[in-house]
Amino acid sequence: MADQEVQRASTYAPVNIAVIKYWGKRDTKLNLPTNSSLSVTLSQDDLRTHTTATCSSSYKSDTLTLNGSDQDIAGARTQACLRELRALRKEIEAKDSHVPKLSEMALKIVSENNFPTAAGLASSAAGFAALVRAIANLYQLPATPTVLSRIARQGSGSACRSLFGGYVGWNQGELDDGSDSVAYEVAPASHWPGMRALILVASAEKKDVSSTAGMQQTVASSALFQHRAENVVPKRMEAMEAAIKDRNFEAFAALTTKDSNNFHATCLDTDPPIFYMNDTSRAAVRMCETINQVAGRQICAYTFDAGPNAVVYYLAEDEGRVAGAFKSMLGDLTGWTEGVKATDVSAGMEHVAEMLKKGISRVISTSVGDGPRKTEEHLC
């Protein structure tokens, strides 16, 4: 290998949307959470980060580019990931002197999201998962997704869940060094292939506090938060894993909505209060309730992350009754699954329809997908 040669490896990594929410850290440096969480990995056909990691002895320093603009790579979180990955590479290099010393070269990392970063779609989870997976590929690390999840967690907590596809848990762990705070597969995407997600992207409004700052304000000031972390979530984690294993959509849906509301309740109980849901979000909630009422059972479930966007889970067999109901109000927007017929449930819902039309700027129809995919398509 010529000394100036550039080594490269690329990957795609998915977005995940939690159904049992991560909110609160017991260790802010290591991103160790106060409670376990569980998410659904969304299809990379619709939402993904594409990352190429390269290294060369000709590079002067580590660099990171996202969607064409230079990013600060010196942040403690990114540095923690690079340090851990280089340490694993060093172990390989130490065992065999023929192996090129990539760990000593500077890294050039180029990333692109196929969705607007500003839309508040958990882009940091996909971003850190892709960064860690791409460098692991570049370094030819034999590390398992579990080990990589431990590293990605230090970049962004929820990134650990994007190392796996399907239904993914993140065990809060108990150890001080965080070595047991890793993600695990609850079930692969193929276990429950009918699961669908409709994302209602809310029009840009200045976001409330960032999730990083917000969650620690909640930990510090909410009178309800500790009760959630210690008493509410553990039972829900067990029940949610069972619901997924049994493909019990009604149980999945009930837990998903309750946990979203429970999380936002602790945000509202923060001092000063944090409001991520707005009147558009409330309209999406009312719409889901109406869809379930019309169906006579829970055929859709909403969840909201740290922003006003609704993610609505439903089964493919109910596409017309769920996505179709939203389409009847938001048909002017693109992003619907091909062939979905609009189902009109608008009687008495004029106010809800008005709020949704005013507040939703785009929709994304997607499904459950697999974990990071290696690719030979390089960004540099």
Added chain:
Amino acid sequence: MADQEVQRASTYAPVNIAVIKYWGKRDTKLNLPTNSSLSVTLSQDDLRTHTTATCSSSYKSDTLTLNGSDQDIAGARTQACLRELRALRKEIEAKDSHVPKLSEMALKIVSENNFPTAAGLASSAAGFAALVRAIANLYQLPATPTVLSRIARQGSGSACRSLFGGYVGWNQGELDDGSDSVAYEVAPASHWPGMRALILVASAEKKDVSSTAGMQQTVASSALFQHRAENVVPKRMEAMEAAIKDRNFEAFAALTTKDSNNFHATCLDTDPPIFYMNDTSRAAVRMCETINQVAGRQICAYTFDAGPNAVVYYLAEDEGRVAGAFKSMLGDLTGWTEGVKATDVSAGMEHVAEMLKKGISRVISTSVGDGPRKTEEHLC
């Protein structure tokens, strides 16, 4: 006394706005609460129910009129109040045969609010307090406000607090018959005469579930509610009584805001979620936060009942900085204290100003007042 003579007595009764919230009943028939609460009685010069109770042997049956329209008097809650009051009257009649047997006559009760009932301003509290006080006057009962609070509580829980002026607690009580679930004076209005309240009445929007239905949904389904009732409120009751006794506005304000948010958090954690605060309410919250930031300390506190209206407490000495700041944005509305100068804090608050202008339909400036006032002005 001629047999057909009409006996009459009239009273005014005040509205109260809780600073430690009542939400949840352990006994729905007797309106026994799951936690104690504490409120501020507002001045009857601005908000009051005026009620005249009359009785006559010429009346065929009990009737109740509110703002000119007939009300259903047969409801269990109203009936409970009438039954209790008649029983006390009967005791007097039994002791002295010369006392006219008013308890055996039908009652005609006429009520008027000097504020729009629909505005969601705790009108049922003032209404039941006035009804009970007026009949007690008519019956010339020697009952103390404490005894009357026990009766009014059965009409509408929070009505018990409107039997007293100033700062009023409602002890949840422990007994099954509710006899110890009564209101008590924490301090009279004169103890802290500087206290002011600015009510921001939100434009009519279809209200979420009624508080009667909503609170029991919360009790039944919220994973956080019991923790609030058992662990959060008891400490806050003690701290709030101390803050009032010490006239410590910053402590009063911190507790008021936190408890409002804590209550609304349990509403959001209800299944299905209850949203009383809307985007207008959120804007009022942000406005209060900005006013406090500009002042460098907490000079105002917001609280929201089961609706989007904000009640902002502040001290008279800060009138310009608090009411004046709202006036700078809402100056087109009437209802300001005479002479309040608008204080502009609008820099960077364009979105908040827009939301408030769009969502607030009127303001009411008021102060702390006394308990029910007997009057010779009769409505019939």
